Amino acid sequence: MTTGSGNKSGIAVSGAGGDVRTEYVVRARDVVKEFKMGNEVVRALKGISLDIRRGEYISIMGPSGSGKSTFFNMIGGIDRPNSGSIFIADSDIAQLGESEMAFLRCHNIGYIFQSYNLLTTMTALENVQLPTIFAGMPAEEGTIRAMEILERVGLGHRLHNKPSQLSGGQQQRVAIARSLANRPSIVLADEPTANLDAKTGKEIIGLLRELNKEEGVTIISATHDPRMLDVSDRVVWVNDGMIDRVENRENIEIRLSSVDDDGH
Amino acid sequence: MSVATNTGGTSGGRKEKIYSQPQLPWKKSIQFALGSIKVRFWRSMITAGGVALGIAFLASVLTSQAIAGQVDAAEEARTRWLIGLSLLVCAVGITNAMLMSVSERFREIGTMKCLGALDAFVVRIFMIESVLTGVLASTIGWLVGMGAIVLVKLIAGVPKEAPAGTVWYGSLDGGDILRSFLFCIPVGALLSAIATYIPARQAASIPPAAALRIDV
Numbered sequence: 001m002t003t004g005s006g007n008k009s010g011i012a013v014s015g016a017g018g019d020v021r022t023e024y025v026v027r028a029r030d031v032v033k034e035f036k037m038g039n040e041v042v043r044a045l046k047g048i049s050l051d052i053r054r055g056e057y058i059s060i061m062g063p064s065g066s067g068k069s070t071f072f073n074m075i076g077g078i079d080r081p082n083s084g085s086i087f088i089a090d091s092d093i094a095q096l097g098e099s100e101m102a103f104l105r106c107h108n109i110g111y112i113f114q115s116y117n118l119l120t121t122m123t124a125l126e127n128v129q130l131p132t133i134f135a136g137m138p139a140e141e142g143t144i145r146a147m148e149i150l151e152r153v154g155l156g157h158r159l160h161n162k163p164s165q166l167s168g169g170q171q172q173r174v175a176i177a178r179s180l181a182n183r184p185s186i187v188l189a190d191e192p193t194a195n196l197d198a199k200t201g202k203e204i205i206g207l208l209r210e211l212n213k214e215e216g217v218t219i220i221s222a223t224h225d226p227r228m229l230d231v232s233d234r235v236v237w238v239n240d241g242m243i244d245r246v247e248n249r250e251n252i253e254i255r256l257s258s259v260d261d262d263g264h
Numbered sequence: 265m266s267v268a269t270n271t272g273g274t275s276g277g278r279k280e281k282i283y284s285q286p287q288l289p290w291k292k293s294i295q296f297a298l299g300s301i302k303v304r305f306w307r308s309m310i311t312a313g314g315v316a317l318g319i320a321f322l323a324s325v326l327t328s329q330a331i332a333g334q335v336d337a338a339e340e341a342r343t344r345w346l347i348g349l350s351l352l353v354c355a356v357g358i359t360n361a362m363l364m365s366v367s368e369r370f371r372e373i374g375t376m377k378c379l380g381a382l383d384a385f386v387v388r389i390f391m392i393e394s395v396l397t398g399v400l401a402s403t404i405g406w407l408v409g410m411g412a413i414v415l416v417k418l419i420a421g422v423p424k425e426a427p428a429g430t431v432w433y434g435s436l437d438g439g440d441i442l443r444s445f446l447f448c449i450p451v452g453a454l455l456s457a458i459a460t461y462i463p464a465r466q467a468a469s470i471p472p473a474a475a476l477r478i479d480v
Contacts (some may be wrong), residue, residue, distance in 0.1 A: 078476075091282045096282060098383060099285045100283070100285070105380050108282075119375065130376075131379045134380035
Protein backbone atom coordinates (compact mmCIF):
# COMPACT_ATOMS: atom_id res chain seq x y z
CA MET A 1 0.00 0.00 0.00
CA THR A 2 1.38 3.34 -0.90
CA THR A 3 -0.94 5.75 0.79
CA GLY A 4 0.65 5.46 4.22
CA SER A 5 2.00 8.53 5.92
CA GLY A 6 5.55 7.27 6.31
CA ASN A 7 8.00 7.49 3.46
CA LYS A 8 8.90 3.89 3.39
CA SER A 9 5.50 2.56 2.56
CA GLY A 10 5.63 4.77 -0.50
CA ILE A 11 8.88 3.39 -1.80
CA ALA A 12 7.52 0.34 -3.36
CA VAL A 13 10.19 -1.76 -4.91
CA SER A 14 10.31 -4.43 -7.47
CA GLY A 15 9.53 -7.84 -6.15
CA ALA A 16 10.11 -9.85 -9.29
CA GLY A 17 6.65 -11.29 -8.89
CA GLY A 18 4.94 -12.21 -12.12
CA ASP A 19 2.06 -9.81 -11.68
CA VAL A 20 4.26 -6.73 -11.78
CA ARG A 21 6.66 -7.75 -14.47
CA THR A 22 4.92 -5.88 -17.22
CA GLU A 23 4.98 -2.64 -15.30
CA TYR A 24 7.17 0.11 -16.70
CA VAL A 25 9.48 1.96 -14.35
CA VAL A 26 10.56 4.52 -16.92
CA ARG A 27 8.68 5.78 -19.92
CA ALA A 28 10.24 8.37 -22.19
CA ARG A 29 8.20 10.01 -24.95
CA ASP A 30 9.69 12.16 -27.72
CA VAL A 31 12.36 13.53 -25.47
CA VAL A 32 14.20 16.52 -26.90
CA LYS A 33 17.12 18.22 -25.22
CA GLU A 34 19.00 21.21 -26.52
CA PHE A 35 22.16 22.83 -25.27
CA LYS A 36 23.36 26.31 -26.03
CA MET A 37 26.95 26.37 -27.17
CA GLY A 38 27.81 30.00 -27.66
CA ASN A 39 25.37 31.20 -30.32
CA GLU A 40 24.58 27.77 -31.60
CA VAL A 41 21.91 25.47 -30.29
CA VAL A 42 22.95 21.85 -30.25
CA ARG A 43 20.20 19.27 -30.27
CA ALA A 44 21.62 16.51 -28.12
CA LEU A 45 18.40 14.48 -28.18
CA LYS A 46 16.11 14.63 -31.18
CA GLY A 47 13.01 12.92 -29.89
CA ILE A 48 13.73 9.67 -28.10
CA SER A 49 11.05 7.29 -26.88
CA LEU A 50 11.75 4.27 -24.72
CA ASP A 51 9.94 2.14 -22.17
CA ILE A 52 11.87 0.32 -19.52
CA ARG A 53 10.27 -2.58 -17.69
CA ARG A 54 10.50 -3.24 -14.01
CA GLY A 55 13.34 -5.60 -13.18
CA GLU A 56 15.02 -5.18 -16.53
CA TYR A 57 18.77 -4.94 -16.97
CA ILE A 58 19.24 -2.49 -19.77
CA SER A 59 22.38 -1.05 -21.34
CA ILE A 60 22.54 2.15 -23.26
CA MET A 61 25.39 2.15 -25.74
CA GLY A 62 26.66 4.78 -28.09
CA PRO A 63 29.77 6.76 -28.97
CA SER A 64 30.61 9.87 -26.99
CA GLY A 65 28.64 12.83 -28.29
CA SER A 66 25.79 10.57 -29.32
CA GLY A 67 23.48 11.93 -26.66
CA LYS A 68 23.76 8.75 -24.65
CA SER A 69 24.78 10.45 -21.42
CA THR A 70 22.21 13.17 -21.88
CA PHE A 71 19.46 10.62 -22.33
CA PHE A 72 20.78 8.68 -19.39
CA ASN A 73 20.62 11.76 -17.17
CA MET A 74 17.05 12.44 -18.31
CA ILE A 75 15.72 9.03 -17.37
CA GLY A 76 17.68 9.27 -14.14
CA GLY A 77 15.86 12.40 -13.09
CA ILE A 78 18.99 14.51 -12.78
CA ASP A 79 18.28 16.64 -15.84
CA ARG A 80 15.09 17.84 -17.50
CA PRO A 81 14.11 17.69 -21.17
CA ASN A 82 13.20 20.76 -23.27
CA SER A 83 10.20 18.94 -24.67
CA GLY A 84 8.67 15.50 -24.53
CA SER A 85 7.83 13.75 -21.32
CA ILE A 86 9.49 11.36 -18.95
CA PHE A 87 7.65 9.24 -16.45
CA ILE A 88 9.65 7.77 -13.61
CA ALA A 89 7.74 5.55 -11.24
CA ASP A 90 4.49 6.75 -12.79
CA SER A 91 5.24 10.41 -12.19
CA ASP A 92 5.72 12.90 -14.98
CA ILE A 93 8.92 14.59 -13.93
CA ALA A 94 7.86 17.79 -15.67
CA GLN A 95 5.13 18.07 -13.02
CA LEU A 96 7.50 17.66 -10.09
CA GLY A 97 8.96 20.56 -8.16
CA GLU A 98 12.49 20.69 -6.86
CA SER A 99 11.57 19.11 -3.57
CA GLU A 100 9.65 16.27 -5.16
CA MET A 101 12.51 15.62 -7.56
CA ALA A 102 14.79 15.34 -4.55
CA PHE A 103 12.37 12.86 -3.03
CA LEU A 104 12.30 10.85 -6.25
CA ARG A 105 16.09 10.80 -6.47
CA CYS A 106 16.31 9.84 -2.84
CA HIS A 107 13.75 7.03 -2.75
CA ASN A 108 13.18 5.71 -6.24
CA ILE A 109 16.56 5.93 -7.92
CA GLY A 110 20.05 4.81 -6.97
CA TYR A 111 23.08 6.25 -8.72
CA ILE A 112 26.40 4.65 -9.55
CA PHE A 113 29.02 6.79 -11.23
CA GLN A 114 32.09 6.14 -13.31
CA SER A 115 34.33 7.85 -10.76
CA TYR A 116 32.38 6.45 -7.78
CA ASN A 117 31.68 9.93 -6.35
CA LEU A 118 31.93 8.82 -2.78
CA LEU A 119 32.20 11.65 -0.30
CA THR A 120 35.89 11.52 0.56
CA THR A 121 35.33 12.98 4.00
CA MET A 122 33.19 10.06 5.12
CA THR A 123 33.79 6.38 5.85
CA ALA A 124 32.25 3.62 3.74
CA LEU A 125 29.52 3.18 6.32
CA GLU A 126 28.73 6.90 6.47
CA ASN A 127 28.63 7.11 2.70
CA VAL A 128 26.12 4.28 2.47
CA GLN A 129 24.07 5.67 5.32
CA LEU A 130 23.86 9.13 3.79
CA PRO A 131 20.83 8.48 1.55
CA THR A 132 18.94 7.04 4.53
CA ILE A 133 19.62 10.27 6.42
CA PHE A 134 18.17 12.28 3.55
CA ALA A 135 15.20 9.91 3.58
CA GLY A 136 14.63 10.73 7.23
CA MET A 137 15.38 7.22 8.49
CA PRO A 138 16.34 7.08 12.20
CA ALA A 139 20.12 6.87 12.63
CA GLU A 140 20.25 3.42 14.26
CA GLU A 141 18.05 1.94 11.58
CA GLY A 142 20.13 3.58 8.87
CA THR A 143 23.36 2.23 10.34
CA ILE A 144 21.95 -1.29 10.44
CA ARG A 145 20.69 -0.95 6.91
CA ALA A 146 24.05 0.37 5.67
CA MET A 147 25.97 -2.43 7.40
CA GLU A 148 23.61 -4.97 5.91
CA ILE A 149 24.13 -3.81 2.32
CA LEU A 150 27.87 -3.36 2.72
CA GLU A 151 27.95 -6.94 3.94
CA ARG A 152 25.94 -7.93 0.89
CA VAL A 153 28.42 -6.36 -1.54
CA GLY A 154 31.29 -8.06 0.26
CA LEU A 155 32.67 -5.13 2.26
CA GLY A 156 31.53 -6.06 5.74
CA HIS A 157 35.15 -5.84 6.88
CA ARG A 158 35.83 -2.31 5.55
CA LEU A 159 32.99 -0.40 7.18
CA HIS A 160 35.14 2.27 8.76
CA ASN A 161 37.58 2.89 5.95
CA LYS A 162 37.63 6.17 4.06
CA PRO A 163 37.40 5.97 0.26
CA SER A 164 41.11 6.82 -0.02
CA GLN A 165 41.88 3.60 1.88
CA LEU A 166 39.90 1.46 -0.54
CA SER A 167 40.74 0.12 -3.98
CA GLY A 168 38.79 1.23 -7.04
CA GLY A 169 36.74 -1.95 -7.05
CA GLN A 170 35.97 -1.60 -3.35
CA GLN A 171 34.98 2.04 -3.81
CA GLN A 172 32.61 1.04 -6.57
CA ARG A 173 31.14 -1.61 -4.27
CA VAL A 174 30.53 1.06 -1.66
CA ALA A 175 28.88 3.16 -4.36
CA ILE A 176 26.66 0.21 -5.32
CA ALA A 177 25.74 -0.30 -1.68
CA ARG A 178 24.96 3.40 -1.37
CA SER A 179 22.74 3.29 -4.46
CA LEU A 180 20.64 0.55 -2.82
CA ALA A 181 20.38 2.17 0.60
CA ASN A 182 16.80 3.37 0.23
CA ARG A 183 15.63 0.32 -1.71
CA PRO A 184 15.12 2.12 -5.01
CA SER A 185 13.24 0.56 -7.90
CA ILE A 186 15.83 1.80 -10.38
CA VAL A 187 19.61 1.83 -10.25
CA LEU A 188 21.40 3.98 -12.78
CA ALA A 189 24.97 3.02 -13.51
CA ASP A 190 26.97 5.51 -15.54
CA GLU A 191 29.97 3.68 -17.03
CA PRO A 192 30.43 1.77 -13.77
CA THR A 193 33.42 -0.22 -15.01
CA ALA A 194 35.26 2.44 -17.01
CA ASN A 195 37.79 3.21 -14.27
CA LEU A 196 38.39 -0.39 -13.27
CA ASP A 197 40.74 -3.08 -14.52
CA ALA A 198 39.32 -6.02 -16.47
CA LYS A 199 38.99 -8.43 -13.58
CA THR A 200 37.48 -5.94 -11.15
CA GLY A 201 35.15 -4.67 -13.84
CA LYS A 202 33.91 -8.19 -14.36
CA GLU A 203 33.26 -8.61 -10.64
CA ILE A 204 31.29 -5.38 -10.54
CA ILE A 205 29.20 -6.42 -13.54
CA GLY A 206 28.59 -9.77 -11.89
CA LEU A 207 27.49 -8.07 -8.68
CA LEU A 208 25.10 -5.75 -10.51
CA ARG A 209 23.58 -8.69 -12.34
CA GLU A 210 23.20 -10.62 -9.11
CA LEU A 211 21.43 -7.73 -7.42
CA ASN A 212 19.24 -7.35 -10.46
CA LYS A 213 18.24 -11.03 -10.37
CA GLU A 214 17.91 -11.41 -6.63
CA GLU A 215 16.37 -8.13 -5.63
CA GLY A 216 14.54 -7.42 -8.84
CA VAL A 217 15.92 -3.91 -9.02
CA THR A 218 15.87 -2.39 -12.50
CA ILE A 219 19.35 -1.58 -13.72
CA ILE A 220 19.94 1.00 -16.39
CA SER A 221 23.51 1.38 -17.44
CA ALA A 222 25.36 3.61 -19.85
CA THR A 223 28.46 1.81 -20.96
CA HIS A 224 31.17 1.03 -23.48
CA ASP A 225 31.99 -2.27 -21.85
CA PRO A 226 31.18 -5.25 -24.12
CA ARG A 227 30.93 -7.54 -21.09
CA MET A 228 28.05 -5.42 -19.90
CA LEU A 229 26.13 -6.44 -23.01
CA ASP A 230 26.60 -10.02 -22.01
CA VAL A 231 24.37 -9.66 -18.97
CA SER A 232 21.88 -7.14 -20.35
CA ASP A 233 18.30 -8.04 -21.12
CA ARG A 234 18.19 -5.32 -23.74
CA VAL A 235 20.70 -3.03 -25.35
CA VAL A 236 19.70 0.37 -26.65
CA TRP A 237 22.06 1.87 -29.21
CA VAL A 238 21.97 5.63 -29.33
CA ASN A 239 23.45 7.57 -32.19
CA ASP A 240 23.21 11.22 -33.16
CA GLY A 241 20.50 11.97 -30.62
CA MET A 242 18.24 9.15 -31.76
CA ILE A 243 17.74 5.52 -30.90
CA ASP A 244 19.57 3.58 -33.56
CA ARG A 245 18.27 0.16 -32.61
CA VAL A 246 17.20 -1.88 -29.63
CA GLU A 247 18.47 -5.40 -29.33
CA ASN A 248 17.16 -8.18 -27.15
CA ARG A 249 19.34 -10.57 -25.27
CA GLU A 250 19.16 -13.40 -27.82
CA ASN A 251 20.53 -11.26 -30.64
CA ILE A 252 23.29 -9.89 -28.45
CA GLU A 253 24.65 -13.28 -27.60
CA ILE A 254 25.04 -14.19 -31.23
CA ARG A 255 26.90 -10.99 -31.91
CA LEU A 256 29.05 -11.32 -28.83
CA SER A 257 30.46 -14.65 -29.84
CA SER A 258 32.38 -12.79 -32.48
CA VAL A 259 33.60 -10.08 -30.12
CA ASP A 260 36.88 -10.76 -28.40
CA ASP A 261 37.19 -9.77 -24.81
CA ASP A 262 39.84 -7.15 -25.17
CA GLY A 263 39.85 -6.42 -21.48
CA HIS A 264 38.10 -3.14 -21.80
CA MET B 265 19.34 -12.36 3.53
CA SER B 266 17.65 -10.33 0.92
CA VAL B 267 18.65 -6.71 1.04
CA ALA B 268 16.90 -4.61 -1.52
CA THR B 269 13.55 -6.27 -1.33
CA ASN B 270 10.66 -4.37 0.04
CA THR B 271 8.15 -6.18 2.14
CA GLY B 272 5.28 -4.09 0.88
CA GLY B 273 4.10 -3.55 -2.63
CA THR B 274 2.80 -6.88 -3.78
CA SER B 275 -0.25 -5.49 -5.49
CA GLY B 276 -0.21 -5.24 -9.24
CA GLY B 277 -0.88 -1.76 -10.57
CA ARG B 278 0.28 0.18 -7.55
CA LYS B 279 1.49 3.68 -8.02
CA GLU B 280 4.60 4.86 -6.30
CA LYS B 281 3.82 8.05 -4.48
CA ILE B 282 6.09 11.03 -4.68
CA TYR B 283 6.12 13.28 -1.65
CA SER B 284 7.99 16.43 -0.86
CA GLN B 285 11.46 15.77 0.39
CA PRO B 286 11.72 16.84 4.04
CA GLN B 287 14.42 19.24 5.16
CA LEU B 288 16.95 17.75 7.56
CA PRO B 289 16.86 18.96 11.16
CA TRP B 290 19.38 21.61 12.24
CA LYS B 291 21.20 19.14 14.43
CA LYS B 292 22.02 16.95 11.43
CA SER B 293 23.01 19.96 9.33
CA ILE B 294 25.39 21.19 12.01
CA GLN B 295 26.92 17.74 12.42
CA PHE B 296 27.38 17.62 8.69
CA ALA B 297 29.00 21.04 8.53
CA LEU B 298 31.29 20.31 11.48
CA GLY B 299 32.49 17.10 9.86
CA SER B 300 33.18 18.99 6.69
CA ILE B 301 35.15 21.71 8.47
CA LYS B 302 37.14 19.18 10.44
CA VAL B 303 38.25 17.34 7.34
CA ARG B 304 39.07 20.49 5.41
CA PHE B 305 40.34 22.47 8.36
CA TRP B 306 43.40 24.07 6.84
CA ARG B 307 41.69 24.67 3.53
CA SER B 308 38.88 26.52 5.29
CA MET B 309 41.39 28.43 7.38
CA ILE B 310 43.06 29.71 4.22
CA THR B 311 39.66 30.77 2.91
CA ALA B 312 38.99 32.41 6.24
CA GLY B 313 42.42 34.07 6.26
CA GLY B 314 40.87 37.13 4.67
CA VAL B 315 38.43 37.42 7.55
CA ALA B 316 41.21 36.99 10.08
CA LEU B 317 43.27 39.76 8.46
CA GLY B 318 40.35 42.18 8.18
CA ILE B 319 39.35 41.59 11.78
CA ALA B 320 42.96 41.85 12.95
CA PHE B 321 43.09 45.30 11.41
CA LEU B 322 39.76 46.26 12.96
CA ALA B 323 40.87 45.02 16.38
CA SER B 324 44.18 46.81 16.17
CA VAL B 325 42.47 50.11 15.36
CA LEU B 326 39.98 49.66 18.19
CA THR B 327 42.77 48.81 20.60
CA SER B 328 44.86 51.79 19.57
CA GLN B 329 41.85 54.00 20.05
CA ALA B 330 41.20 52.64 23.50
CA ILE B 331 44.80 53.19 24.49
CA ALA B 332 44.86 56.63 22.98
CA GLY B 333 41.66 57.56 24.76
CA GLN B 334 39.99 60.69 23.49
CA VAL B 335 40.32 61.42 19.82
CA ASP B 336 39.09 64.43 17.91
CA ALA B 337 36.23 64.24 15.42
CA ALA B 338 38.42 64.45 12.31
CA GLU B 339 40.58 61.60 13.53
CA GLU B 340 37.47 59.58 14.35
CA ALA B 341 36.06 60.09 10.84
CA ARG B 342 39.33 59.13 9.22
CA THR B 343 39.48 55.95 11.25
CA ARG B 344 35.92 54.99 10.31
CA TRP B 345 36.71 55.54 6.68
CA LEU B 346 39.81 53.41 6.95
CA ILE B 347 37.98 50.58 8.71
CA GLY B 348 35.15 50.65 6.18
CA LEU B 349 37.55 50.48 3.26
CA SER B 350 39.60 47.69 4.72
CA LEU B 351 36.52 45.60 5.47
CA LEU B 352 35.29 46.17 1.94
CA VAL B 353 38.58 44.98 0.47
CA CYS B 354 38.46 42.05 2.85
CA ALA B 355 34.88 41.19 1.76
CA VAL B 356 35.91 41.12 -1.90
CA GLY B 357 38.83 38.86 -1.03
CA ILE B 358 36.70 36.40 0.92
CA THR B 359 34.02 36.32 -1.76
CA ASN B 360 36.67 35.27 -4.23
CA ALA B 361 38.02 32.62 -1.87
CA MET B 362 34.50 31.34 -1.22
CA LEU B 363 33.75 31.14 -4.94
CA MET B 364 36.83 28.98 -5.32
CA SER B 365 36.04 26.79 -2.39
CA VAL B 366 32.45 26.26 -3.51
CA SER B 367 33.42 25.37 -7.06
CA GLU B 368 35.95 22.87 -5.75
CA ARG B 369 32.98 21.09 -4.31
CA PHE B 370 30.63 21.01 -7.30
CA ARG B 371 31.00 17.26 -7.58
CA GLU B 372 30.19 16.79 -3.92
CA ILE B 373 27.14 19.02 -4.30
CA GLY B 374 25.97 17.13 -7.38
CA THR B 375 26.42 13.81 -5.61
CA MET B 376 24.50 14.94 -2.55
CA LYS B 377 21.66 16.16 -4.72
CA CYS B 378 21.56 12.77 -6.46
CA LEU B 379 21.23 11.16 -3.06
CA GLY B 380 18.27 13.35 -2.21
CA ALA B 381 19.67 16.56 -0.75
CA LEU B 382 17.55 19.67 -1.19
CA ASP B 383 19.08 22.87 -2.56
CA ALA B 384 18.25 24.51 0.74
CA PHE B 385 20.20 21.84 2.58
CA VAL B 386 23.29 22.43 0.46
CA VAL B 387 23.06 26.17 1.06
CA ARG B 388 22.52 25.64 4.76
CA ILE B 389 25.61 23.43 5.09
CA PHE B 390 27.73 26.06 3.40
CA MET B 391 26.28 28.85 5.54
CA ILE B 392 26.90 26.98 8.78
CA GLU B 393 30.43 26.21 7.69
CA SER B 394 31.10 29.79 6.73
CA VAL B 395 29.70 31.28 9.94
CA LEU B 396 31.66 28.83 12.08
CA THR B 397 34.92 29.42 10.24
CA GLY B 398 34.13 33.14 10.26
CA VAL B 399 33.79 33.11 14.05
CA LEU B 400 36.96 31.09 14.46
CA ALA B 401 38.94 33.23 12.01
CA SER B 402 37.78 36.50 13.50
CA THR B 403 38.61 35.29 17.00
CA ILE B 404 42.12 34.55 15.81
CA GLY B 405 42.27 37.85 13.96
CA TRP B 406 40.98 39.74 16.99
CA LEU B 407 43.57 38.18 19.29
CA VAL B 408 46.35 38.88 16.81
CA GLY B 409 45.28 42.45 16.11
CA MET B 410 44.80 43.40 19.74
CA GLY B 411 47.85 41.48 20.86
CA ALA B 412 50.05 43.15 18.28
CA ILE B 413 49.09 46.66 19.37
CA VAL B 414 49.44 45.86 23.07
CA LEU B 415 52.83 44.32 22.40
CA VAL B 416 54.00 47.32 20.40
CA LYS B 417 52.86 49.72 23.09
CA LEU B 418 54.57 47.65 25.77
CA ILE B 419 57.84 47.52 23.86
CA ALA B 420 57.64 51.19 23.10
CA GLY B 421 56.84 51.78 26.78
CA VAL B 422 53.55 53.56 25.98
CA PRO B 423 54.91 56.98 24.98
CA LYS B 424 53.44 60.06 26.50
CA GLU B 425 53.03 61.52 23.06
CA ALA B 426 51.35 59.81 20.13
CA PRO B 427 52.78 60.21 16.61
CA ALA B 428 50.14 62.79 15.69
CA GLY B 429 51.20 64.89 18.63
CA THR B 430 48.24 64.15 20.86
CA VAL B 431 48.70 62.92 24.35
CA TRP B 432 47.91 59.33 25.33
CA TYR B 433 45.64 59.31 28.27
CA GLY B 434 43.44 56.29 27.78
CA SER B 435 44.03 52.77 28.90
CA LEU B 436 42.89 49.38 27.74
CA ASP B 437 40.50 48.01 30.33
CA GLY B 438 38.22 45.00 30.45
CA GLY B 439 35.30 46.99 29.08
CA ASP B 440 37.28 47.97 26.01
CA ILE B 441 38.31 44.40 25.39
CA LEU B 442 34.77 43.11 25.74
CA ARG B 443 33.34 45.83 23.50
CA SER B 444 35.95 45.18 20.86
CA PHE B 445 35.31 41.43 21.02
CA LEU B 446 31.55 41.84 20.78
CA PHE B 447 32.01 44.07 17.76
CA CYS B 448 34.74 42.21 15.88
CA ILE B 449 33.41 38.65 16.03
CA PRO B 450 29.91 39.32 14.64
CA VAL B 451 31.41 41.53 11.95
CA GLY B 452 33.74 38.71 10.91
CA ALA B 453 30.99 36.10 10.94
CA LEU B 454 28.70 38.38 8.96
CA LEU B 455 31.36 39.13 6.36
CA SER B 456 32.01 35.44 5.92
CA ALA B 457 28.31 34.65 5.65
CA ILE B 458 27.64 37.37 3.07
CA ALA B 459 30.59 36.24 1.00
CA THR B 460 29.35 32.63 1.00
CA TYR B 461 25.67 33.13 0.37
CA ILE B 462 25.72 33.97 -3.32
CA PRO B 463 28.24 31.32 -4.46
CA ALA B 464 26.50 28.67 -2.37
CA ARG B 465 23.02 29.62 -3.57
CA GLN B 466 24.22 29.49 -7.14
CA ALA B 467 26.05 26.17 -6.82
CA ALA B 468 23.10 24.54 -5.07
CA SER B 469 20.68 25.45 -7.85
CA ILE B 470 22.73 23.80 -10.61
CA PRO B 471 20.95 20.61 -11.75
CA PRO B 472 22.86 17.57 -10.46
CA ALA B 473 23.76 16.39 -13.96
CA ALA B 474 25.45 19.69 -14.72
CA ALA B 475 27.15 19.86 -11.34
CA LEU B 476 28.66 16.43 -11.90
CA ARG B 477 29.78 17.33 -15.39
CA ILE B 478 31.80 20.34 -14.25
CA ASP B 479 35.38 19.44 -13.56
CA VAL B 480 37.45 21.91 -11.62
